[in-house]
Amino acid sequence: MKVLGIDPGLAHCGWAVIESDPNYKLISCGEIKTSVSASSYQNNNFPERLKTIYNELQKIILTYKPDIICIESQFYSKIAKNIINTYLSVGIIYLLCGMLNLEIKEIPAKSVKLGITGYGSATKKQIKKMIQLLLNNRKEIRNEHINDAIAVALCFLNTQRWGE
Numbered sequence: 001m002k003v004l005g006i007d008p009g010l011a012h013c014g015w016a017v018i019e020s021d022p023n024y025k026l027i028s029c030g031e032i033k034t035s036v037s038a039s040s041y042q043n044n045n046f047p048e049r050l051k052t053i054y055n056e057l058q059k060i061i062l063t064y065k066p067d068i069i070c071i072e073s074q075f076y077s078k079i080a081k082n083i084i085n086t087y088l089s090v091g092i093i094y095l096l097c098g099m100l101n102l103e104i105k106e107i108p109a110k111s112v113k114l115g116i117t118g119y120g121s122a123t124k125k126q127i128k129k130m131i132q133l134l135l136n137n138r139k140e141i142r143n144e145h146i147n148d149a150i151a152v153a154l155c156f157l158n159t160q161r162w163g164e
Contacts, residue, residue, distance in 0.1 A: 010034060012033055013056075031143055050088060050092050071105075
């Protein structure tokens with residue numbers, strides 16, 4: 001099975017393609033970055049930023065042909081604007097999945113931590129270590145958004161493997 005894990009965000013959208021056949025293998029990963037234009041007065045370049053996310057994810061999906069898309073659910077943020085911006089990108093991901101007839105699954109952050117480390121309150125450092133172990137990867141991936149995307153994909157694959 002091939003899974004595209006996504007850590008959704010408007011400014012930083014991490015992604016990772018993981019395959020399990022029979023061991024986990026990181027096929028590719030990266031980050032889609034969008035930013036507020038310097039000439040934008042009240043961040044009115046949302047359409048351009050969302051189009052970038054759509055176009056880049058579409059290329060990734062058409063290139064790697066995942067069986068399912070998994071994204072990390074967003075339940076809260078200390079700053080309301082951040083959650084709204086994140087859900088703008090989530091909407092784009094749902095639209096893209098609908099247009100390409102792909103299944104999408106949202107996984108809560110605590111479930112991701114539990115599925116990767118066995119502990120629902122694991123730290124970022126613990127998650128990074130487990131990612132390295134699960135992927136048999138000696139080199140640490142330093143980008144937090146990419147790590148989150150990898151963790152989401154691995155969590156889904158772990159729950160499929162162990163029937164949870």
